[in-house]
Amino acid sequence: MFNKKFFQAIALAIVFYAIVQGLIYGEVLNDYYVDTLVLLGINIILAVSLNLINGFTGQFSIGHAGFMSIGAYVSAILTVYFDLPFLVAILGGCLAAALAGLIIGLPTLRLKGDYLAIATLGFGEIIRIVWLNTEYVGGASGLNGISKYTNWTWAFFLTLVTIVVIQNIVKSTHGRAMIAVRENEIAAESMGVNVTRYKVYAFVIGAFFAGMAGALSAHYFYIIQPTSFNFMKSFEILVFVVLGGLGSTTGVVLGTILLTLLFTFLQDWPELRMIIYSLILVLTMIFRPKGLLGSVDLNKLLKKKTQPAAEKGVSS
Amino acid sequence: MEYVVQQLINGISIGSIYALIALGYTMVYGIMKLINFAHGDVFMVGAFVGYFAAKAGLGLILSLVLAMIVCALLGVIIERVAYKPLRNASRIVILITAIGVSFLLENLGIFTLGAQAKGFPDIVNKQQYHLFGGVEIDSVQVIVLVTTVVLMLLLQYIVHYTKIGKAMRAVSYDLEAARLMGINVDTTISATFFIGSALAGAAGVVFAIMYPSVDPLMGIIPGLKAFVAAVLGGIGIIPGALVGGLVLGIVETGVQSFEGMSLWRDGVAFGILILILIFKPSGLFGKNVREKV
């Protein structure tokens, strides 16, 4: 893992960081750009973490916004009500989200394909409804007065950490195990891969980073409310992943950047923007379903796997 | 006692709408294993067609028929353009496409019709029936329930006693084998969408009569609830959609009838969904059957 190429890449990343930071100090890049960059970072973390669950482990999860919301709320509670330092709050958010990942990953182990998707959607909504009904965090009006701790530095380095960690997991034996689970669970199990354990790992780790994104987001945009974390948000994240190419971290990063920038550029035509967004989605799926950099031949593999899985729904 | 009866009526009333929408969902899932997220938005289009028809003075029956036809065609167009090319693609890709179509319809709606809700004109001569002791029911609620049951029976008949129905069942068992048997799979699938979407259109008009406002985002929540209903009853099973819808409606109403519990209504609906998926994913009426290997 720690070979020369790795360090080269890291060095390049730090140079990029420094350039941008310099531009910010020099006031060449104003607030709006910083906003966009931070948003990019948050979206990348969300997409890459979801990719671990959906792309690499093949678990069809569409409740990711739920994990994000846990990270956001818990970290916000820690800073607003308990005055804890930002790093502690982020960690608290991540761990709480990871715990949720565990709680959700376990019962859904037996589900596959569409059924898993629906179950995760349901869980995501239930989490949102819990926040909606909790007056301690403001209920429907949301939690406001969150201090703006997140800045370019935090966003950049946490995004970098996320990408590095997840890439390393993927390239390791654990990653191979996850891919094996995605390809064919029965074969994987018979090869000695503990399918249950890896599915749960995927959820827990994915949730951990989603929580991180949530914490960053809450401390940049001053206020969080349950509607920010509804199934629309989960779909947004899913689109980043699918567009970039399931199972390809770089593809996902690129896809996220493109979509976020597109959303930002089309600012002047709001309704048209949403129409274009959905059209892109549909057209990409029809003409290039592997995504921009889909590095895995997903269609054939997933098709063979999901057809029998669809009839069942419970592993017998 | 009257309280319980009234709540039961309320539950069945909302449940029959869920059931009507669920019928379309379940049909399409049954044949294509696709969760057609755009179904809720076809429902919305139906409501708007009904709105314009009613405003033009077309009356109940004509508005309903017009909405059903428009939606049926819309459903087929969506299927041909967006889903057919992906028939061999992975599940996740089709699901995303369905979501994309859903967003597209919603935002086209906002773009062309504006986001503001519009009131649906009064086209049904509503009669209020006072049952015993303050329990109220009105003719619209009765019409909705009757319509749903009739359509369900009609659907059952089509699926089990007609040639096209047989083709639908065959395709849902095994697409390739059906094709080998000489069944025109494309036509069959399109027919399924045609019927399912027509039902969504009907549901849209009926919904708009009962809750007289229409707006481009109105299909999201009923669509989701109907989906839960379909899964509850056993996705792919037509009577299951009816039962699932009614059960969901009654449970939701039941939850809200207790003090302070009204906000948990959606939570309970999703909770049921998850419990069913974990413990009996084939739903109330489903059987663990037909392993295609």
Added chain:
Amino acid sequence: MKLSKKLIAVTAALTMTLGMVGCSKSGSNGDTIKIGANFEMTGDVAAFGNSQLQGIELAVEEINKDGGILGKKLEVIKADNASKADESTRMASKLITQDDVDVLLGATTSTNTLAAVPVAMDKKVPMLTASATNPAVTVNDKTGKVNDYIFRACFIDPFQGTVMAKFATDKLNAKTAVIYTDVASDYSKGLQKFFKQSFTEQGGEILAEESFQTKDTDFKAVLTRIKSLNPDVIYVPGYYQEVGKIVKQARELGITVPMMGGDGWDAPQLVEIAGADALNNTFISNHYSPEDPDAKVKNFVDAYKAKYNVVPDAMAVLGYDGMYMVADAIKRAGEVDHEKIKDALANTTAFEGVTGKIALDKEHNPVKAAVILEYKDGKQVFKDKIQP
């Protein structure tokens, strides 16, 4: 490793894009007065955001036809916050830093407005919201200090809730009430809180407080429960899309007692959704009565109908008055300067809007009269006027 090559590509792409975007920064402020409008143009509450924008644009059109302010025309720069708090922050930032606006308007909901407040305060740009009712918008609830640059053009909740409670006890002789609140709305919750406070202070009893959420369609389960409690009045401080259905379903269930609400009811669609019959015996507190024969009101309603083909709702009139209030402040400031405009706004003592005479108190909230309207056969009929 492919990663480093990709990373280079990504870095290059990003830098180039940022560079391109940088070139599109807007020019100087010479000949127009830039009004930034941060509103919900798409998303959940697009209906409200668009209504307000329409009111604002009508006002701008009229002002420009009259020659503008201080010899300059007004230019509205719109930014869609997609009904999301984080977008609201970003858009406020964009309007201020990219588009160099002189004044910021928006947003519609309290949450989205609160998300923009820190930006306006930080950059010292005056900001006016015409519909966010959460007190925390103008007064920082952590420090208790007034947010210097933030102003409001609508009632805050204490007033409306109190007004209706008094009306219920004094004029409707109500001893018991049930409050049915939209808990997804700050506005609704605010009205509920103060109605309850005032009602109980006057000896009334709140039998129950029930909740619904924006976008709900079926309310019969809870209404059946409310019916069984037999209250003298039911207070439903929500928005017209849900209220219309609530009132209709309540009447269908045989609930005949008076029902009351706030300005969120005010929209032409309310009558379409509920039906004129159901609305009989309902009362609302409002800023003004669209049926008021006063010339100012009539001109506004006619102009709005002419431009948009629909009768204005409460959001539209608030947007309109808010814009005029800002224009008035700019005129008094004498100069298009952030500080001067802010000071002029703070000194608003006698602004005559469509919704009556508005004066801002020291917390930047308006002090204005409310009217109570009754629905008779689908029309709003003036019932009473309450001074603060």
